[in-house]
Amino acid sequence: MKEYKTAKGWAIFIYIAAPIMIGFLFMPILLLLIPSWRTNETADFFWFAVPISLILIAYMIAGIADTIVSKVTLTEQSIEYKNILFSRSIQLNEIKGFRIDDKYLCIEPKTSGVKRIKISKYFGNLEDLIDFLDSKYHDLDELEAEERYQKIMENNSFGFSTSERQSQFQTARRSAKILNWVAGIIAAWTFFYPHPYLLAIIAAILCPIAAIVLLRLFNGLIHLEEKKNSPHPSVFLAFFIPSMALFLRAMLDLNVYNFEKLWWLLPLMVLPLTAVVLLGSREFDWRKGQSILMALVVLGITSAYGFGAILCTNCALDQSNAAEFHAQILGKDRSTGKTTTYHLSLEPLDFDYPLDEAQVDKVTYQRVAISDTVRVLFFEGRWGIPWLEVRP
Known part of the structure; x- marks a missing residue:
């Protein structure tokens, strides 16, 4: 008989991180119970924060318990999986095959009424179990891919031979x-x-x-x-x-x-x-x-x-003649994230379009300063969609 449990590294992480998170999540509850600790928290804050904290604390406690309880047991007759919610077992002679993805090892039964066993890859020494399954059963993903390939090879619409x-x-x-x-x-x-x-x-x-x-x-x-x-x-x-x-x-x-x-x-x-x-x-x-x-x-x-x-x-592709206006810069703004965009706040123009802000490239943004005057060029657009460009 062999047993597989959560990998030691992940178990240690959960045993350390979960109590720290529980302590952090307990703060709204302490503030509710100890009024002298409060600053400007309103009743709405407690109505929102306390239930959320209780739910997340219960989730953390369940995570610790699941780390302790969860295990996979391989015997001469069956594979058994147990966690805090349920336990499942499949007889070795009832195993149809297995599948592996990025997060789980799934053991599929032959009988439709028997539930499959889904094992997280966070279990330690899982390679031994995979080697055992690979030596006795089919990788169902590989088998399915091969069956589909054979269907292509038998399809006359892709060739006569x-x-x-x-x-x-x-x-x-x-x-x-x-x-x-x-x-x-x-x-x-x-x-x-x-x-x-x-x-x-x-x-x-x-x-x-x-x-x-x-x-x-x-x-x-x-x-x-x-x-x-x-x-x-x-x-x-x-x-x-x-x-x-x-x-x-x-x-x-x-x-x-x-x-x-x-x-x-x-x-x-x-x-x-x-x-x-x-x-x-x-x-x-x-x-x-x-x-x-x-x-x-x-x-x-x-x-x-x-x-x-x-x-x-x-x-x-626009080749239209631009209508040129001049505007003073009232402010500059840079938005950062996955990409950086640059914006200028401009004084109102005597034009049909109420322009108060325009996006510019980095070079233009760096060249101009607040109170400078810039040229605002209005174009008709190749497909009739009007657009503008700001230049120093």
């Missing part, structure tokens, strides 16, 4: 991999250093289109969604990452002061593009909720893509 289907499959994998890598590089270029600007924007616009072309070109062998245990190569990254880069560039770079025309153009681009992706791919089964969820994801991505593509090209 097995060798032809294998060749087509390898070509599809190679093409998807190359496109994903190229799209990742272009997305990084577009987001981090878009110079020359127009070329970076055009490259980012072409990547999702190339992904759609591959979906159609390989007749269902390449999928958009990357599913677990699916041998089908995926171009999701090539579709998603450049779209997000375009969206972020539009949000970070451009001062659009009238979006009315955009809201007319966006559906004209997004809806046909979404339809081409969803209806042109064989991977979606509309009887399943997962496909409907993926359709919503695709709609969100194409919306971001359309938003970025329309606005970026509207400004980058």
Whole structure:
């Protein structure tokens, strides 16, 4: 018989961290019980903080208890799993196989009425148990992936012979991999250093289109969604990452002061593009909720893509004559986070658009000071979406 418990490192961490957290969470309760300790706490604070503290304290205590109690026992007849809530057991001759993901080892039974055992990877010496299972049972993920691969090899729509289907499959994998890598590089270029600007924007616009072309070109062998245990190569990254880069560039770079025309153009681009992706791919089964969820994801991505593509090209391709105004800087502001943006507060302009703040690049932000006068240039936009630019 062998026993597996929470790894020593994690157990020590829980035994130290949980009591510290309990002490911290006990403070609102102490403030409620000892009025002399209070400062400016209101009744609303206690109505909110005390129940939350009690819930979290109970959770911490349960975590400590679970660390003490939880164990996996391997005997000659069965595998047993016990925690503070329940215990489960599967006879060795009733085990169908196992699955491993990033967080859990799952042992699946042959009988549908028997519940599977799900073991956290925070258990110590779990490799020994995995080696035991691997020596006697199938890795169900590998088995499922192999079955799906064999279905591809038997599908005549991917070739008339097995060798032809294998060749087509390898070509599809190679093409998807190359496109994903190229799209990742272009997305990084577009987001981090878009110079020359127009070329970076055009490259980012072409990547999702190339992904759609591959979906159609390989007749269902390449999928958009990357599913677990699916041998089908995926171009999701090539579709998603450049779209997000375009969206972020539009949000970070451009001062659009009238979006009315955009809201007319966006559906004209997004809806046909979404339809081409969803209806042109064989991977979606509309009887399943997962496909409907993926359709919503695709709609969100194409919306971001359309938003970025329309606005970026509207400004980058604009050749209209600018209407120039001058404004005094009333204030400066820098917003930091995953990205840093720079803003200038400006005096009101004698213009139809009530401008009081504009986003600028880092160079302009550093060159100007409060009370300086800057040039504000208003452009018509290549697609009729008016925008402005602030220059020293």
